[in-house]
Each structure stands twice: as structure tokens, then as C-alpha cells.
Amino acid sequence: MEETRYSITELAEEFGVTSRTIRFYEDKGLVSPEREGLTRVYSRSDRARLKLILRGRRLGFSLQDMKKMIELYDPSQGSMDQLKFTLQKCEDQLAKLKSQRTDINEAISELEQGIRDLKEYKDKGPAEMNSQKLKLA
Amino acid sequence: MEETRYSITELAEEFGVTSRTIRFYEDKGLVSPEREGLTRVYSRSDRARLKLILRGRRLGFSLQDMKKMIELYDPSQGSMDQLKFTLQKCEDQLAKLKSQRTDINEAISELEQGIRDLKEYKDKGPAEMNSQKLKLA
DNA sequence: ATTGTAATTGACGTTTACGTAAACGTCAAT
DNA sequence: ATTGACGTTTACGTAAACGTCAATTACAAT
CATH class of the missing domain: 1.20.5 (Single alpha-helices involved in coiled-coils or other helix-helix interfaces)
Known part of the structure; x- marks a missing residue:
């Protein structure tokens, strides 16, 4: 399996946001990409999270809400509570x-x-x- | 003709806003009630302005816009420019x-x-x- | 005169979602 | 060795429309 990797600008362009925005989301604990030195390296799942966040934003959710909801899709199992919350x-x-x-x-x-x-x-x-x-x- | 007079709290209650809000509008130059000492005294026309402002707010106009538009109803004549602007x-x-x-x-x-x-x-x-x-x- | 209730002012806080600037690091290519 | 493009951090700024607080007055009733 190839490890798909994305740079911050790559994702920024794809999703039509600035890299500042993506870093801002990280600040808020919505994504936590790997680092190679200082540089952020995004995985496929990071990209999915991002996509989800942006989708939530379009739907009018707050970033806080998105943070809680997004945990539904974490490596852990989607617990019933999370599902209900969402x-x-x-x-x-x-x-x-x-x-x-x-x-x-x-x-x-x-x-x-x-x-x-x-x-x-x-x-x-x-x-x-x-x-x-x-x-x- | 009776000079109808309103107090700030009176209007605040009638329109469902706080008096702070009304003072804030004054700060922004949207209303300028008379004073008796320090106390604000609102006339019928002040009340109308306020009503207009709140209506504009409901319609999503900015306070700045409202300020300009409201001049249409000033003692002066409603000039064509103001009308066009509005x-x-x-x-x-x-x-x-x-x-x-x-x-x-x-x-x-x-x-x-x-x-x-x-x-x-x-x-x-x-x-x-x-x-x-x-x-x- | 005192108490209580309202009003005033000014200053700072709040919320959301970022933008911007400063000052610097990294890396590939020339 | 340098240029250019990108990246990093920290920290402060922005916009709207107020809210909140504190300190100070004002005025009315007791």
C-alpha cells in the first residue's frame, strides 16, 4: 500500500482554502498531521478529516461541533454515544x-x-x- | 399635539433589545435623542427610526447601511440620490x-x-x- | 440624609473564522 | 552561493454587534 502524502498547500488548493486555514484547524485540534522536521505531512485520513470539516462548515456547524463529531471516524470504533451525538x-x-x-x-x-x-x-x-x-x- | 416621550428602557422593552443596544446605536450615529440632563428622551420620530433600524437588522443590513438609508427619512427632503442608494x-x-x-x-x-x-x-x-x-x- | 432604583459613561470582553506581519528556516535548482 | 518558492512560529488585527462590568451620577421616595 502506497502511503499517500499531501502537503499543506496541496490540500489548500484542492479544497479552496488557504494554508493558514488548515493550520488554524490544527490549532483547534481538528487535524494533527505528521511532521517531518517542521513540515506538515498529511495522510489520506487527514485529508478525509479535512474534507469532513469543510463539509461541516458548509452545513453551518461550528468548529467545536465538528471536532466532537469527527471523533466518530477515528481509529477507535464509532461508539453509540458518538453516533447519537452526531x-x-x-x-x-x-x-x-x-x-x-x-x-x-x-x-x-x-x-x-x-x-x-x-x-x-x-x-x-x-x-x-x-x-x-x-x-x- | 402631545409630545410623546419615551425612555430608553421603555423602547428597549417594546422592541425587545437592551438599552445598551440603543445606546450603541446612538454611538454609531443612528439615533440622537434629546437630553434632559444626562437622561435620554426619545421622541416619536426617534422611535420610528429605531423601529426602522431594527427592521433593517432583521433584513440583514449593516448598521452602516442603515445609517445612510435612514437619512432618507430625515427632516430634509428625500433626495433622489438617497432614494437610489436605498x-x-x-x-x-x-x-x-x-x-x-x-x-x-x-x-x-x-x-x-x-x-x-x-x-x-x-x-x-x-x-x-x-x-x-x-x-x- | 439616606436608601434604592435607574441611568450614564468608558473600557474591555465576546464570538467566529480566519488575515496579516515579522522574522526566520528549508530545500531544490541554478 | 544565491535565488525563489515554500514552510515555520508567535502574536496581534479584523469585522459585527453587541454584552458585561465598574465607577459614577441622578433623581425619587422615605
Whole structure:
């Protein structure tokens, strides 16, 4: 089995982040690559972790959450507790996202209405507009 | 005409923010209530501004943006420039929100799938699962 | 006058996810 | 021997939108 090795810049480019970011994750205890002298050498599993982290980030998880969840995939066995933890976090996050989506949808509606009003105000002039329509007091 | 007057805590409670927040907005030049000695006294128009600010916040505008946009409703006339500025900001923000919504929708789908996989993994046990399904490398 | 309640100010803390700068080491290639 | 590209560390900076705290006043009621 070839030992696949990655450099920090290699992974940074592949995942579209800066090497600073990857080092930052290491600081937070999310990855711990080997060292050859000072240079970091990433294994295939390090790369997988990284991928997972970035995926979690896209889904809106905090790095702390990711740290705990990622332990599910460690050399050790995926214990039931870890599994439950991850599942719970996922469901929490799902709820959060859905709530956010609701908020955003409302904001979009309000904005769209606002834009319509503003355009009308611009075209017809302030004269024949009642300020109520612009949602003022 | 009665001069309606509000205290800082009154408004804070009405709008569900802390008085610190309101003072913070003042710091940023978003409201400038009268003073009686040191005490802030808010007028009906101050209250309207505040309402507008909070509304903007809900819609995801920055305080800076709100500051500029809010001048539209100043004693001075709502100049065409201000109107255009506001309209532009609204459209920018609308675009931002729509893009966010897309991201969130994708995240929700991914999460829902992930949750399904995790549950399956939990029930059927690790044995008959291929790790690919859990999106690992 | 004292107690209590509110308000004020200023300064520093918080959170998240990094960016940036300084100053230096390493290594391959020329 | 030098150049260039990359790497390292430490430490401080950034952005937003406040929160928290402490010290100080102000004012109202007792």
C-alpha cells in the first residue's frame, strides 16, 4: 500500500482554502498531521478529516461541533454515544437551518415589497404617496 | 399635539433589545435623542427610526447601511440620490438573501440525507454499510 | 440624609473564522 | 552561493454587534 502524502498547500488548493486555514484547524485540534522536521505531512485520513470539516462548515456547524463529531471516524470504533451525538447535532442544525430559511423567506418578501414601494415612490413622486406605505410611523 | 416621550428602557422593552443596544446605536450615529440632563428622551420620530433600524437588522443590513438609508427619512427632503442608494442597497441585499437561501436549501438537503444515513447505520449496524454512504474518503 | 432604583459613561470582553506581519528556516535548482 | 518558492512560529488585527462590568451620577421616595 502506497502511503499517500499531501502537503499543506496541496490540500489548500484542492479544497479552496488557504494554508493558514488548515493550520488554524490544527490549532483547534481538528487535524494533527505528521511532521517531518517542521513540515506538515498529511495522510489520506487527514485529508478525509479535512474534507469532513469543510463539509461541516458548509452545513453551518461550528468548529467545536465538528471536532466532537469527527471523533466518530477515528481509529477507535464509532461508539453509540458518538453516533447519537452526531445525529443530535445534525438534527439541531437542520432545525436551525429551517428556521433560518423561514426568516430569510420573510425578509425576502419584505424586501421585495419594499423595493416595489420605493420604485413607485420614485416614479409617482412623493406627492401622491402616503408615507404609511413606506412603513414609517 | 402631545409630545410623546419615551425612555430608553421603555423602547428597549417594546422592541425587545437592551438599552445598551440603543445606546450603541446612538454611538454609531443612528439615533440622537434629546437630553434632559444626562437622561435620554426619545421622541416619536426617534422611535420610528429605531423601529426602522431594527427592521433593517432583521433584513440583514449593516448598521452602516442603515445609517445612510435612514437619512432618507430625515427632516430634509428625500433626495433622489438617497432614494437610489436605498433602492440599490435593497436590491443588493435581496440578491444576497436569495443566494443564502439557495445555500441553506442545499445544506438542508444534505443534512436530511446525512441524517437518513446515520439512522440506517445505527439500525443496521456498521457491518453491512459501506462507508461511502457516510460520505467519507 | 439616606436608601434604592435607574441611568450614564468608558473600557474591555465576546464570538467566529480566519488575515496579516515579522522574522526566520528549508530545500531544490541554478 | 544565491535565488525563489515554500514552510515555520508567535502574536496581534479584523469585522459585527453587541454584552458585561465598574465607577459614577441622578433623581425619587422615605
